[in-house]
Amino acid sequence: MPISFLRRPEAIVVVVLAIAMIGIGVVNPAFWSLDNQFGLLRSNVVIGIMALGVLLVMISGGIDVSFPAFAVAAMYLTVKGMIQFDYTGVALPFFAATVIGLLLGGFNAFCIRAFRMIPLIVTLGTASVVRGLLLGLVGTSTINVDKMPPQLIDFGKTDLVNLTLADGSRYGLTAMILIYAALALAIHLALRYTLIGRSLYAFGGAPEAAARVGFDTRKTLFFAYCTAGALAGFAGLLHASMIWLANPRDFVGFELDVIAAVVLGGASIFGGKGSVPGTLLGVFLLVMIKNSLIIMHIDTTWQQVVVGLVIIGATTLTAWRDRKRVA
């Protein structure tokens, strides 16, 4: 491997991922089966799309813990609306869910900007308000598969390839992975090749200097939080269509998984650093670890321990890397 590759922050994730995959493969040879790999990729989609949004926020030097609440609100409202109006399309609902998330994200940005508030506090607050309002005003009951709009379920069922196992059961690779890939590419290009994308890095690295140089930092902030909200809203509805139900209490504790994945992918909690390729790898690594714990029949409570340790480990590693660079 060339040295320049090893210097890239993503290199650590690649190495860790490779070691983890080999290790898990040794313990459980079924890990390498196409069936399992397809399943893994499928589990990447929703958490990955949310992670792309959180990546933007973290590069800007902020943090977002409200996106699971926004996702659930966008998902539940849209599904309720579809049932209410007997709507049969798919595109409009996804558009609606995205817009709901975008507006809520805009509210985050507004509070942070207008009241000069710490992003963690603002997003903790909006998350609580949105979840509360959803359950209090819209409903508390899960919409099950029998009530779910069928076209949503069909959309979620779309496969890229379809194969049959020896025992006759069928499995496939979900087409949703294409949506994930397209969004990842779009965010990657935006971060790398647009001035608004670069303004996120500048703002996250030195907010004061960004304003002095002439960036419209208000636009930067709204871009980060609105995109995070929009991606969360979209991912929320996608999640419902893939699991065939809409639960207004869904996504609890999701923020930790997503933040862990983004940090694992090399983003700095202090802002100014992070990339889409790194995030994709971080998401894959986290999903794979959790998935393997399930296969090994390890209790969910212990999975939380693992996610917590991953966050601490990964942030320590990135912080150590950043400090070393300064020294």
Place this chain on the structure above:
Amino acid sequence: MNTSLIELRGVGKRFSGIRALDDVSLAVRRGEIHCLAGENGSGKSTIIKIMSGVYQPDEGEILIDGTAVKHLTPVESVRHGIQVIYQDFSLFGNLTVAENLALNSFLRERRRLVSWRAVRALGRRALDRLGVDIDLDAEVGALPTSAKQLVAIARALMSDARLIIMDEPTTALTRNEVERLMTITHAIQRDGIAVLFVSHKMREMLEISETLTVMRNGRVVVEGPIVDFDEASITRHMTGHDVSTAIYSRTHDAGLAPRLEAKGMTVPGAVEGVDLSLRPGDIVGLSGLIGSGRTELALALFGMRPDHGGEIRIDGKPVSLRSVADAIRHRIAYVPEDRLTEGLFLTQSVQRNILASSLDRITRGLVVDRSRAEASTSEMIEAMQIAAPSGTTLVGNLSGGNQQRVVLARWLLTEARILILNGPTVGVDVGSKAEIHRIIRDLAVKRGLAVLMISDDVPELLGNCNEVILMHRGRFVERYAAGAATEDVLTDRLRTLS
């Protein structure tokens, strides 16, 4: 004479009733190197902010190229070619050199997309124009301060600058780096660009500027070609009174027994066996480049390097200095280089800071004797002439000079007999500096303290020490008695070491 690039006429500015600027007139001509001098709080920063459009003057007018500008905004100021290089450089440490250099142009052209080929080309052009070689792909955060400054200057030039204002540009630079900055400044000037240095370092002003403006208390006190000034006159204008520059010489008996005697001092990796002797009333200067071992020697004497070797005697008795507690017990005091991070509690009161190292002495049983605490601190505040409204003022709200006095006061309260000072006047303005020097001399003469003064400031060493030692690679390479060396000799010798 051609018209000025920027001119302030009778400018005044108030902040919540307090006059920051009073009837200030100042003109910077095209292509000249102008120096704006003044102590902290004299109004220099306010002038920078008015020229860059951050503040609007309450009275007076701003003329650019001879035309009055009604309401100068930051954007307009930049469009008129005025660029400010702040002390923190306003660079992005997480981005590469190339991107830092290119972003301004992209923003000015209101681009939406970023071409990385254009980024590199712009970066290359900016560095070439300055004639410096810095890796375009390096992250700015990983560069040394001097390189960051060059990037900031290169970036300013990219914005079609006609006037570059540099705020205290030499504060964090070594001697060699300052000289390089001077060379580059001359190169910039050859391109017809004016430079306004805002500084309180006199030597550099005299070396580089053509015109000097001195401010005091929000007013311009004097202005003219630099040849009309010398260090003493600049200081007089800045402080409003003469600052004594008499050389410190010992009047004591030369046969006095040493207070501190160190033989064969070693610190692994830093000090290679040196002999040092301090008599009561001595002020011994110690200089050398960063990494010469001077700080390690000081730390060893203060018990912070328990791995040191050699024999240390205080008043003739061998002592072991393996911890700070040991050192304090033997009445050794150390004022660190960076008083802000190592020596002071900024969010605590003056009183608490002064008492911090003497608490056990004024404690009865388990409680602090409040009246004794009051009495001894107010005595100190007066003796050290600390300009604080009261003992309860937070140290963070004091000026650099007064903060330094608080640190000194704390150690004097411990009844120290050996005082080690590391860079006692770094970042302190001229007036306070002279005052601190006077206090140190007084301590040596009247209280018989033995002082070891580590400093980079050659005039400070020559003016205040009865002996100056140069250290290099862990050894003492040169010793000068008071009056035996001139500034040039010492500066040249230091240069040959680098």
